[in-house]
Amino acid sequence: HEGQHAALASSSRPKTIPKEEFFDNLFQKLKNRFVSEDNERFLPWNDLRLVLDNNTVRECILQLDVEEEQYIQIYGDRCSSSRLRILATLILTDCIDYYHLNSFLEEGIFDNSLPLKEENAPVFTRWTDREKNAFCKEQYIVLAPCFNFSRDKLRHYIFDPSIPMPFFNLRSVGRGGDGMVSSVTIQSGHHWVSEQGLGTEGKIFALKEFTKYTTFAKEREALDHFSGANPGHDHLSRLLLSFDRASKWYMIFDWANEDLENFWKTFSSHPKSHIHLSWLIAQCHGMAEGLSKVHGDGEKQQISTTTPPIPDRGRHGDIKPSNILCFNQNRHGEMKPSNIPQDDSRLIDYQLVVADFTLMHFHSPYSLGGTSPRNLACSRSYRPPEKDIESAIKIDQSYDVWTLGCVYLEFISWYLLGYEAVREDYFCYLGKYVKSFPKMRMDEKSDLPQDDFFIMTKNRFLSFPAVVKPGVVKWFQFLRQNKDCSQAIHDILDLIEKHMLVPNPKGRWKMFEISERLETIHKKCERDEAYCSKGVPRRVNFISRFGKDFPPQGRVAVVPETFIHRSIGHKRDRKDIF
Known part of the structure; x- marks a missing residue:
């Protein structure tokens, strides 16, 4: 084919090396850049651009006697409008000559038209079967996608099963709702991080895999309210994008260092710290404010007689410590390397984010009913009373108020007493073994x-x-008499006890009321350090109120020494016990 085009070439520059040697060298350079991960092989985009750089593409044009004006048609100015992937595939399949490259130029086929199917691509009309088969097989090596995380819209991609994913170090970390969650590194050059994304630990992301479309679609619909171009909230998880491939569905999120459950175990609390308590209250306020946005509190929707009302009133449905993610941010909003030793003084660098919207339900503000208790999945420890009542009571947004109140009470308990008080059976307090909150x-x-x-x-x-x-x-009273219980903590405990952990859902505050109350407490903490951190324990008559469980000399539920030796003697070497 090459003799037909010699007169068309406009370049008279001498070739630097023989054509065969030049393209053999390029073949080896490209092949040496291949990456194999999890049984998938691909050529990273950055490496492809490194091999086929500006000067190399011009040399390719010279070697093939292609008009130099066609340079921009090959090198392009954006990932989607170049033919660099086509050029690389031609080199890798030994189909690199003027005729084969020019067939793509004549047909107006760019990289964004790949992958091509040999049976219906006009560009292959005069190719041999070997050439068509080789190109269609090898093209996937250069087709690892570039993910666009921009917030102008929430994107969903549909990928051919043969297209490799640009993932490294895929590591399963457990289940999240109805999906398997893994940490994954996305190859540099294959993603654009959101402009205001909440830290991603370098290039690490969270990948959630679904095997059921209905489960995936339900969670994506819920997340769509706070992702993409829709205004989100700093304390609500934001979906970066989703895709489906090989009958499985995936979501990509920013990667969190850990959840609140592990956070309590990792960090020690500092009950006398004004800064730490102010941070804790700010996080509680942020979560309530974010959930108030989910609930649609204070938002009014115009009633229409011609169109159905938009379902914009949500309920999370599964608030618990393991569904609250902790993102470690430095002062510039960037993620810290994970190998830096944990420093308790940097606790305030963390931001808590409510995640896992698998059980979220949205409804219209004008729908009369809620959800039947028997139709609702839940976490047993944090479920509200209405979940167990077989009556006409429906589950509504007050469900979240109860579950959030449970988390707040555990959060305050961790802050005043430490991890063992909220997760072990017993912990040491004033030299005594005492019952933990659970x-x-x-x-x-x-x-x-x-x-x-x-x-x-x-x-x-x-x-x-x-x-x-x-x-x-009893536990509320135990916390209130703690020597480090400040007036700010008293006010939060009052909020939890009187307005959140109220058995009758009709007696609970709305989420926006909780948010406003916490905002008031936080602002007062910022102005008044004594209000925030000075201990003002409330004494109670434990014998008259609680009997033998709380003797006055210890003011704690003391466990008999013989029982301790029998039950937790194997833990006596733990430094946190004594």
């Missing part, structure tokens, strides 16, 4: 002891058939 909530007389926050009652004098567990009530 242990205080256990109804050990029951056939199935549970660490939930309420019990059902048949007391006919009560207007609602559930009450807060006595162990939870």
Whole structure:
């Protein structure tokens, strides 16, 4: 074919090396840049551009006797309008000559037209079967996608199963809702990080995989309210993009260092720190404010007689510590390397974000009903009483108020008493072994002891058939008499006890009211350090109020020494116990 075009060449520059040697060298350079990961092989875009740089493409044009004016048609000015991937594939398949390259120029086919199917691509009309097969097979090596995380819209990609993903170090970290979550490094040059993305640990992202489309679609629909061009919130998880490939569906998120559950285990609290308590209250306020946005509190929708109302009133449905992510940000909003030792003084660099919207439900503000309790999945420890009531009571947004109140109470408990107080059976307090918060909530007389926050009652004098567990009530008092319990903490405990952990959902505050109250407390903390961090314990008559569980000399639920040796003697070497 080459003799037909010699007169068309406009360049008279001498060739630097023989044509065959030149393209053999390029073949080896490209092949040496291949990456193999998880049984997939691809040529990273940055490496392709490094090999086929400006000067090399001009030399290719010279070697092939292509008109030099065609340079911009090959090198391009953007990823989507170049023919560099086509050029690389021609080199890798030994189809690199004027005729084969010019067929793409004549047909107006760019990189963004790949992958091509040999049976219906006009460009292959005069190619041999070997050439068509080789090109169609090798083209996938250069087709690892470039993900666009820009916030102008929420993107969804559909990928041919043969297209390789530009992923490294794919590591499963567990399940999130109904999807498998992995940490993954996306090859540099294959993603554009969001302009205001919440730290991504360098190039690490969270990849969530779904095997059921209905589950994927439901969560994506919920996340769409706060992702893409829609205004999100700093304390709500934002979806970067989604894609489907080989009958599986995926979501990509910013990568968090850990969840709140592990955060409590990683960090020690500093109850006397004004800065730390101010940070804690700010995080609680931020989460409530974000959830208020989910609930649509204070937003009014115009009633229309011709179109159905938009379902913009949401309910998260599964608020718990493992669904609250912790992002470590430095003062410039960038992620810190994960190999830097944890420094408790940097606790304030973390931002808490409510995540996992698998169970989120949106409805119209004019829909009368909620969700039937029996149709709702939940976390048993944090579920509200209405979940267990077989009656006409429907699940509504007050569900989130109860579950968030449970998390807040554990958060304050960790802050004042440490990790063992919220996750072990016993912890050391004032030289005594005492029951932890989960242990205080256990109804050990029951056939199935549970660490939930309420019990059902048949007391006919009560207007609602559930009450807060006595162990939870005792725990509130235990926290209030702590020497480091400041007035700010008292105010938060009052908010939780009086307006959040209220058995009757009709008696709970709206999420926006909780947000406003926490904002008031936080602003006062910023102005008044004593209000924030000076301990003002409230003394109570423990014998008259709680009997033998809380003796006055220790003011804690002391566990018999013999029981301690029998139950947790194997933990006596742990430094946090003593």
